[in-house]
Amino acid sequence: xxxxxxxxxxxxxxxxxxxxxxxxxxxxxxxxxxxxxxxxxxxxxxxxxxxxxxxxxxxxxxxxxxxxxxxxxxxxxxxxxxxxxxxxxxxxxxxxxxxxxxxxxxxxxxxxxxxxxxxxxxxxxxxxxxxxxxxxxxxxxxxxxxxxxxxxxxxxxxxxxxxxxxxxxxxxxxxxxxxxxxxxxxxxxxxxxxxxxxxxxxxxxxxxxxx
Numbered sequence: 001x002x003x004x005x006x007x008x009x010x011x012x013x014x015x016x017x018x019x020x021x022x023x024x025x026x027x028x029x030x031x032x033x034x035x036x037x038x039x040x041x042x043x044x045x046x047x048x049x050x051x052x053x054x055x056x057x058x059x060x061x062x063x064x065x066x067x068x069x070x071x072x073x074x075x076x077x078x079x080x081x082x083x084x085x086x087x088x089x090x091x092x093x094x095x096x097x098x099x100x101x102x103x104x105x106x107x108x109x110x111x112x113x114x115x116x117x118x119x120x121x122x123x124x125x126x127x128x129x130x131x132x133x134x135x136x137x138x139x140x141x142x143x144x145x146x147x148x149x150x151x152x153x154x155x156x157x158x159x160x161x162x163x164x165x166x167x168x169x170x171x172x173x174x175x176x177x178x179x180x181x182x183x184x185x186x187x188x189x190x191x192x193x194x195x196x197x198x199x200x201x202x203x204x205x206x207x208x209x210x211x
Contacts, residue, residue, distance in 0.1 A: 002035045003203035004196050009044040009164050009174040012086045012124055013051040015064050015075065016186040018114040020173040022071055025107065027192035035200045039103060041110060043090035043157055044164045044172040048083045055080050079121025089113050089124050091153045092134055092144060094160070098153070101139065109137040178202040 008024065010017035028037050054060045054077075061077050068075045092113070096106050112133050116122040123129050127148040135141030147153070167176070175183040175192070177199030183192065 002200035003178070004031075004035055004037045004200040005040065005178055005203060006037060006196065007040045007042050007163075007176040007179075009042045009169055009176070010172045011044055011046040011051075012089050012113050012117055013048075013083050014046040014172050015054050015068075015118065017046075017173040018073060018118055019067060019071060020175075020186045020192075021110065021114065022073065023187070023189045024175065024192055024196075026189045027196055030189070030193050031197055031200075035197060037196065037200075039107070041090075041093050041097070041106070042163060043086070043161045044169065044174065045086065045161070046172055050171075051083045055083075074115075074119040076119050076121060079119075080117065081121065081123070084117070084123055084125030086124065087157065088127055088130055088148055090161075091148065091157050092130050094157050095144070095147050095153050096134070096139060098156075105138050109134060109139065112137045 006024070008021065010021065012018075024039075031037065054064060061075070064077075065075050067073075093106060093110055096109055101109075113124055113130070116129070116133050117124045122133075124133070127145065130148060131141045131145035134144035164170075164174070167182075169182075169184075173186060175195070177183070177196055180202045181195055181199035183195050187195070
């Protein structure tokens with residue numbers, strides 16, 4: 001059995017992170033059955049000016065709309081009002097994982113936050129909105145609201161935010177497989193599958209010999 005621990009460095013205001021997240025899930029589905037994958041979500045804030053350029057530049061909008069249409073991502077840039085602070089959005093994801101939510105629930109939560117921002121124009125910097133989104137993804141909305149109102153996860157998420165700097169990663173999206181294989185920028189599904197499968201050999205688990 002091979003294991004691929006994938007750290008996903010991304011931000012919810014980054015359109016290429018949204019696209020890459022979908023491609024990564026598709027790549028994982030196409031892996032051999034002996035590759036076990038675990039995904040870890042890492043915050044990597046996108047510069048506000050860079051995020052705004054995708055919203056304001058007509059050429060960038062047209063290009064992203066074309067990519068999104070081909071991959072099932074509905075970009076509605078006209079609905080987006082500014083660039084929100086995504087710190088609490090990353091906290092919600094971290095809290096869900098910390099509380100033992102299944103990987104598929106956490107993945108659904110991540111997708112729900114992206115979709116709220118890019119397709120629905122909802123304010124993902126607002127804690128009430130984030131609690132609602134958590135509920136829509138199958139979590140306890142009231143519990144999420146209570147967690148966000150307190151300090152839970154703040155120190156930990158700030159610490160995870162420093163990891164990208166320690167690795168020399170300057171911009172999202174970035175995938176790190178088994179702490180060895182790095183994938184910068186948005187790549188095709190085929191390339192991601194190749195990188196993840198190749199990186200999985202560094203996480204090979206040898207069978208225990210019978211006593």
